[in-house]
Amino acid sequence: GDSVTQMEGPVTLSEEAFLTINCTYTATGYPSLFWYVQYPGEGLQLLLKATKADDKGSNKGFEATYRKETTSFHLEKGSVQVSDSAVYFCALGSNDYKLSFGAGTTVTVRA
Amino acid sequence: ETGVTQTPRHLVMGMTNKKSLKCEQHLGHNAMYWYKQSAKKPLELMFVYNFKEQTENNSVPSRFSPECPNSSHLFLHLHTLQPEDSALYLCASSQDETSGRDTQYFGPGTRLTVL
Numbered sequence: 001g002d003s004v005t006q007m008e009g010p011v012t013l014s015e016e017a018f019l020t021i022n023c024t025y026t027a028t029g030y031p032s033l034f035w036y037v038q039y040p041g042e043g044l045q046l047l048l049k050a051t052k053a054d055d056k057g058s059n060k061g062f063e064a065t066y067r068k069e070t071t072s073f074h075l076e077k078g079s080v081q082v083s084d085s086a087v088y089f090c091a092l093g094s095n096d097y098k099l100s101f102g103a104g105t106t107v108t109v110r111a
Numbered sequence: 112e113t114g115v116t117q118t119p120r121h122l123v124m125g126m127t128n129k130k131s132l133k134c135e136q137h138l139g140h141n142a143m144y145w146y147k148q149s150a151k152k153p154l155e156l157m158f159v160y161n162f163k164e165q166t167e168n169n170s171v172p173s174r175f176s177p178e179c180p181n182s183s184h185l186f187l188h189l190h191t192l193q194p195e196d197s198a199l200y201l202c203a204s205s206q207d208e209t210s211g212r213d214t215q216y217f218g219p220g221t222r223l224t225v226l
Contacts, residue, residue: 032212043117043201043217051212089154093212098167101154 002027006090006102013080013109021075021105023064023090031094033057033066033073038087038104047075047088080109114138115218117202123224124192132187132221134202141207143185144215145177148199160185161207192225199223 007022025033032051036044048057053068064075073090090102115136124130136143145157159167160179174196176188185202199220205213 034214036217043115043219044203046214046216049214093215098156099215103153 002031002092002094002100004090004092004100004102006088007105008103010106010108013107015081015109015111016079017109019075019077019080019084019107021088021090021107023073023075023102025071025073025090025092025100027071027092027094029094031092033064034091034093034099035062035064035073035075036089036091036101038089040086044089080107082109082111085109115202115204115216117200117218117221119221120219121222121224123226124189125226126192126194128192129188129190131189132200132202132223134185134187134218136183136185136202136204136216136218138204138216140204140216141182142205142213143179143182144203144205145185145187146201146203148201148220150198154201158187189223192223194225197223197225 004023004025034049035047037047038044047062048059050057050066053066056065062077064073066073085108087104087106089104092100118133142161144159147155147157156169157171158177163179174191178186199222201220202218203215205215
């Protein structure tokens with residue numbers, strides 16, 4: 001079945017450091033790929049999405065490119081801030097309405 | 112108010128209590144979802160409603176009873192819960208449920224503690 005595997009955390013960084021969270025997927029067909037973010041005490045918020053191969057999703061300085069050849073959708077940000085401290089979830093959606101979520105990666109950014 | 116709202120934000124209940132969680136979406140969507148988020152476990156899909164009809168019950172115990180009176184409102188009725196049911200319960204909505212490619216929009220969740 002469809003699934004995503006994302007980098008296990010926790011990840012601790014200093015402010016202005018470069019962040020990468022790896023996400024790979026297994027799917028039949030042509031899924032959409034998502035990154036959601038969950039700030040402390042809140043629900044999940046859509047961070048970015050990509051619906052087809054080679055699409056790049058971007059938002060708030062975060063980027064991820066849908067790579068069909070490597071079945072990956074890695075999340076990157078060039079210079080993180082303390083306010084980026086959160087749990088990040090990679091997710092996959094295909095013809096089946098269900099979203100397949102990764103386990104989540106906790107990111108802590110220190111000042 | 113915009114987006115997906117959930118009430119209450121926090122709930123503490125005993126095992127013999129009956130309580131309900133409420134979700135409302137202001138996005139004009141047709142599909143609504145209940146998820147359970149437990150510590151150190153992946154997000155679990157519980158129920159799906161599309162145009163008020165339940166289309167998925169993901170082997171959820173009967174002590175959880177969903178209700179969807181219209182496309183904007185979703186309830187989760189709780190009865191005789193167990194301590195292991197303590198979790199964050201998240202509601203989400205999407206335009207329709209026929210395609211997982213649709214973005215799901217989440218509410219802030221209800222933090223449930225069962226004593």
